[in-house]
Amino acid sequence: MKERIASLDYMRAFACLMVILTHSNEPFYMGADGMVDIASHHNLVWISILDGFSRMATVPIFFLISSYLLLPLKVPSEKFFKRRFERVVVPFLVWLVIYMLFEYIPKGNVGRGFFDIVFNFPESGGHMWFIYALLGMYLFMPVLSPWLETVSKKGEEAFLGIWLFTTLFPYFNLFKPELYGESYWNAFGMFCNFSGYIGYMVLAHYIKKYVEPKNLSVGKTAAVCIPVIIAGILSTVAIFYFRAPDCVTVPETELPFIHTSTIIALMNAATFILMLKITKDSGWFYSLVKEISKLSYGMYLVHLLILNFYCGIFSPVMPVPASILLTAFCTYITAFIFTKLVSLLPFGKYIVG
Numbered sequence: 608m609k610e611r612i613a614s615l616d617y618m619r620a621f622a623c624l625m626v627i628l629t630h631s632n633e634p635f636y637m638g639a640d641g642m643v644d645i646a647s648h649h650n651l652v653w654i655s656i657l658d659g660f661s662r663m664a665t666v667p668i669f670f671l672i673s674s675y676l677l678l679p680l681k682v683p684s685e686k687f688f689k690r691r692f693e694r695v696v697v698p699f700l701v702w703l704v705i706y707m708l709f710e711y712i713p714k715g716n717v718g719r720g721f722f723d724i725v726f727n728f729p730e731s732g733g734h735m736w737f738i739y740a741l742l743g744m745y746l747f748m749p750v751l752s753p754w755l756e757t758v759s760k761k762g763e764e765a766f767l768g769i770w771l772f773t774t775l776f777p778y779f780n781l782f783k784p785e786l787y788g789e790s791y792w793n794a795f796g797m798f799c800n801f802s803g804y805i806g807y808m809v810l811a812h813y814i815k816k817y818v819e820p821k822n823l824s825v826g827k828t829a830a831v832c833i834p835v836i837i838a839g840i841l842s843t844v845a846i847f848y849f850r851a852p853d854c855v856t857v858p859e860t861e862l863p864f865i866h867t868s869t870i871i872a873l874m875n876a877a878t879f880i881l882m883l884k885i886t887k888d889s890g891w892f893y894s895l896v897k898e899i900s901k902l903s904y905g906m907y908l909v910h911l912l913i914l915n916f917y918c919g920i921f922s923p924v925m926p927v928p929a930s931i932l933l934t935a936f937c938t939y940i941t942a943f944i945f946t947k948l949v950s951l952l953p954f955g956k957y958i959v960g
Contacts, residue, residue, distance in 0.1 A: 613888035615672050616900035618879065622668040623903045624939050627910050628661040629864075630734065631935040634918050635927055636851065636860060643854050651851060653928040659844030659863070663836050666737050667866055667875035670744065670804055674811035679752035691745050695904070698960045699738045702908040706732030709912065734911050740804055747805065755812050763813050770806035773798050774869040777862060803867055810876060818880060825884045832881040839874030846870075898947070905946035905959025906939070913945070914938040 632654050638644025645651050680687055703724050710731035711720030720729065728735035755763075776798075779786055787797035846863035854860045865871060887893055899906070917937045921930040946959045 611888070611897065612676075613893065613897075614883045614885045615676070616893070616897045617885045618664070618668055618672055618882050619900040619903045620896045621882070622664045622666075623899065623906055624935070625661045625664045626666065626734075626907065627914065627938050627942070628931070628935040629658060629665055630911065630914055631918065631931045631938065632658040632661070634922065635931065637857050641857050643851065643857055643860055645851060650927045651848060653931065655844045655848040655851070657928065657931050659840050659847060662843050662864060662871060663840055663874050664878045665866070665871075665875065666740075667807055667871060668879060669737070670741070670807040671811045671814075671875070671879045673741065673744065674748075674808040675815050677748060678808060678812045679755045680748055684749040687749065688745070691742075693956070694960050695738070695742065695745070697957045698905065698908060699735070699742075701958055703728060703732065703735060706735065706911075732911065734907070737907070744804055744808060748808070751805070751808060755809070760817055763809060763817075766801065766809055767806065767813060769798065769801040770809065771869070771872070773802035774806070774867055774872045776802070777865045777868045781862070806867070806872070811879075814876075814880060814883075819883060828881055828884055832877040835877035836874055836881070839870050839877070842870050843874075899943055902943060902946040902950060902959065905949065906942040908959065909945060910938055910942045913941050917941075 635650055635654050636643060636645045645654065677687075682690075704721075707720040707724050707729045708717065710729045711717045714720075723729065728739070758766075776786055785791075785796075789796040843863040847860060850862060851860045862868070863870060914934060917934045918930070921933050921937075925933065949955045949959045952958070
């Protein structure tokens with residue numbers, strides 16, 4: 608049995624809650640047909656604050672955790688992929704079908720639903736995008752691992768420097784939609800091989816190999832990371848608050864939330880490095896955190912169905928901040944209980960991981 612890393616358990620539990628909080632904000636600015644629908648300035652203020660805060664630890668944390676644990680690969684590729692298939696792919700496929708059925712049964716067109724999920728997730732399971740991205744990272748890990756084993760520190764820093772530059776592209780795209788060789792006939796520009804989630808893979812390895820061994824004190828680590836996190840939260844809040852009223856479609860509002868943008872990358876990296884300093888691995892609280900961590904994948908898969916239920920209860924009768932927070936916490940608790948109960952079934956691991 609593998610020895611658990613307490614800090615990563617705390618990260619999973621916290622990031623899972625932050626992702627659910629993020630999604631609890633969405634019904635209050637996402638209208639029909641992808642249009643922005645914010646009912647009042649009061650709502651805008653609270654959505655900006657709560658959504659901005661939640662972005663300090665969202666899906667990039669899970670990319671960093673997976674890469675920190677797995678890279679460079681320590682087992683043959685065949686064994687690696689077999690484990691990922693059982694633990695990740697099978698539950699993913701189960702829930703892909705479940706979300707499809709929730710969406711397509713009312714439409715009376717389940718056959719079309721099965722056809723559509725061959726190519727992508729159903730609209731009702733929008734959070735499943737993360738699993739596709741994670742699986743893409745897994746597919747690339749056997750390719751990346753040999754390079755990570757031989758590259759120098761300066762070589763790794765050069766890669767990360769270029770990747771960090773590409774995180775500016777979402778901002779550049781505001782005034783220049785096509786960059787460095789991109790065009791309508793070429794979607795892959797000069798820096799395409801340095802952009803995207805591969806940066807988190809290399810960053811996690813770099814932190815593990817070069818940052819963590821420095822063993823900086825908690826105080827020194829916090830002195831660097833906390834200002835980055837606070838600046839990231841404030842920037843995210845401000846960008847959404849000032850942009851959203853002038854946006855027509857939802858994608859326009861989500862500039863500050865792009866997972867491969869500079870603000871989100873730096874903020875999540877800082878959260879990751881700071882939380883690595885958590886060492887407490889005993890007591891009832893850690894026991895609870897550890898259990899949540901073990902079940903976090905299943906909680907992620909199921910949470911959107913539960914979230915929609917609670918949002919429907921709280922949003923008509925409560926102020927926006929109370930509705931968002933109660934929806935998030937009730938979803939988190941219910942998803943944990945549901946996932947735990949399913950995990951106890953004989954074939955529970957194939958449903959919740």
